Amino acid sequence: MTAFTLYNYVLSGNCYKIRLMAGILDVKYDTVAVDFYPGFEHRQNHMLALNPAGTLPVMTIGEQVLTDTQAMLAWIALNHDPSGTWYPAADPMLGPLVQQWLAFSGRLTNSAGLAGLHSMLNWPIDGEAARRAAIKDLRELELHLTDRVFEGKTWLVGDHPTIADIACFPYVALSPDAGLDHDGYPAIRNWLYAVRSLPGFVTMPGIHHLHELREGADG
Amino acid sequence: MSLEYAKNDWYAVADIFCLRDGPRRTRLLETDITVTGPAEDATVTDDQGNRYPVQLKFDHVWTTLGDSPRPLFDIPEGDEEGRRRVPCGVVRVNCSPLRAVENFLDIAHFPFVHTDILGSEPHTEVSPYKVAIREESDEVWATQVKFFQPQAAKSAGDGIVTDYDYRVPAPTVAVLYKTCPPKPEAQDVIAIFVQPVSETVSDVWPWMALYDDASTFSEMAQFQHEIFVQDRSILENQRPVKLPLDPKMEIPTRADMTSVAYRRWLKKRGAFYGALRDGA
Numbered sequence: 275m276t277a278f279t280l281y282n283y284v285l286s287g288n289c290y291k292i293r294l295m296a297g298i299l300d301v302k303y304d305t306v307a308v309d310f311y312p313g314f315e316h317r318q319n320h321m322l323a324l325n326p327a328g329t330l331p332v333m334t335i336g337e338q339v340l341t342d343t344q345a346m347l348a349w350i351a352l353n354h355d356p357s358g359t360w361y362p363a364a365d366p367m368l369g370p371l372v373q374q375w376l377a378f379s380g381r382l383t384n385s386a387g388l389a390g391l392h393s394m395l396n397w398p399i400d401g402e403a404a405r406r407a408a409i410k411d412l413r414e415l416e417l418h419l420t421d422r423v424f425e426g427k428t429w430l431v432g433d434h435p436t437i438a439d440i441a442c443f444p445y446v447a448l449s450p451d452a453g454l455d456h457d458g459y460p461a462i463r464n465w466l467y468a469v470r471s472l473p474g475f476v477t478m479p480g481i482h483h484l485h486e487l488r489e490g491a492d493g
Numbered sequence: 494m495s496l497e498y499a500k501n502d503w504y505a506v507a508d509i510f511c512l513r514d515g516p517r518r519t520r521l522l523e524t525d526i527t528v529t530g531p532a533e534d535a536t537v538t539d540d541q542g543n544r545y546p547v548q549l550k551f552d553h554v555w556t557t558l559g560d561s562p563r564p565l566f567d568i569p570e571g572d573e574e575g576r577r578r579v580p581c582g583v584v585r586v587n588c589s590p591l592r593a594v595e596n597f598l599d600i601a602h603f604p605f606v607h608t609d610i611l612g613s614e615p616h617t618e619v620s621p622y623k624v625a626i627r628e629e630s631d632e633v634w635a636t637q638v639k640f641f642q643p644q645a646a647k648s649a650g651d652g653i654v655t656d657y658d659y660r661v662p663a664p665t666v667a668v669l670y671k672t673c674p675p676k677p678e679a680q681d682v683i684a685i686f687v688q689p690v691s692e693t694v695s696d697v698w699p700w701m702a703l704y705d706d707a708s709t710f711s712e713m714a715q716f717q718h719e720i721f722v723q724d725r726s727i728l729e730n731q732r733p734v735k736l737p738l739d740p741k742m743e744i745p746t747r748a749d750m751t752s753v754a755y756r757r758w759l760k761k762r763g764a765f766y767g768a769l770r771d772g773a
Contacts, residue, residue, distance in 0.1 A: 285722055
């Protein structure tokens with residue numbers, strides 16, 4: 275018995291958020307491969323019937339359909355995280371802060387995410403504008419994570435990794451695909467390393483495992 | 494560089510899907526061109542109004558900018574009945590077109606880049622294999638390549654030892670033939686057709702012709718996307734960006750025999766577009 279079905283495209287950072295969260299919380303699910311590229315299947319009628327916005331991923335839990343990536347992360351955490359730390363929704367300060375960074379992750383989709391589509395799949399958008407927006411977002415994140423390091427903290431919010439870290443991770447980690455390397459963002463680099471060190475971490479094309487490096491460092 | 498030589502090869506510049514929503518504006522060998530559909534009757538023109546020859550082959554639109562083009566190679570297996578042909582779209586990679594081909598010919602990186610799919614540790618050994626430049630067809634061939642793979646194809650269940658043959662029929666094209674899990678007497682065919690945008694930018698068109706009745710088109714195409722994009726960041730970070738042909742510049746090992754032959758073959762032909770010719 276699987277927990278949900280994911281309508282998935284392997285190169286999508288938003289789809290990867292769901293695969294990553296499910297991997298970390300050891301949640302089993304089914305996938306349906308959607309021909310996002312080159313077929314643009316997400317804009318065909320049978321997919322629009324499921325998600326009128328024509329975006330991926332789409333998640334179905336029985337008859338229930340979720341079409342917003344951040345809502346899917348919330349669903350997984352609220353239903354499959356016994357510790358309750360991944361989405362501290364009821365905490366009067368942490369809950370709203372998680373919401374804020376979930377919203378920031380939406381900005382990343384439209385900046386670094388679009389810049390990546392432009393660089394890799396020749397997406398018909400203004401690639402330079404997307405790259406400029408991505409640099410602005412990366413700087414904002416770098417500043418926040420630098421402040422967090424001064425406070426002795428690792429994660430975006432609170433003392434534990436949350437769905438906000440998962441939501442912000444993919445398009446930041448993938449930004450070198452769009453020519454935006456991480457050299458100038460040391461706090462981001464540390465945070466990416468921390469996310470990649472999480473037990474149950476899974477990869478996607480462009481985001482690799484750390485284990486070889488860690489074994490090398492120890493040996 | 495040898496732009497004049499490169500102009501007389503044929504290049505994929507569109508697939509049968511991408512012209513549906515209108516013409517494709519693209520760049521080939523530093524020349525801006527427009528490919529206008531339908532794919533079955535496509536035209537290729539440059540901004541000065543010059544019209545270039547076109548042929549539809551392997552589910553792609555091919556063109557050449559040269560005055561005396563060498564013939565476009567064939568992949569006869571692609572037409573066999575029962576195969577499913579999967580054009581996988583185009584992926585832009587900031588690398589030399591020759592580096593893209595060379596990477597496709599390499600097996601040794603499988604366990605490290607395509608971990609748990611095309612290879613896994615500790616099964617990293619590349620057994621000896623045969624490499625030849627076939628005089629009659631003037632192609633590079635590597636045969637009897639064997640490698641242990643956890644998930645060789647979408648249609649493969651558990652790990653198997655996969656047999657590969659590799660073929661380079663043109664400087665920017667690589668074709669591989671590999672064990673077909675559901676049909677042991679046949680081989681799957683996978684190719685990359687590289688459209689050289691410039692010497693350091695490539696548009697890569699992966700294409701497959703498989704025996705696979707179980708997977709959907711999306712699953713097969715995504716399997717190929719996953720593999721290819723795992724290579725992309727590595728290709729973009731190779732230095733020097735152009736492929737060095739001087740054997741002293743990058744030291745090969747036994748596992749790199751195909752690459753050594755490919756580089757020699759490029760040199761012999763004078764196919765220097767995307768290559769670094771001397772130690773400079």
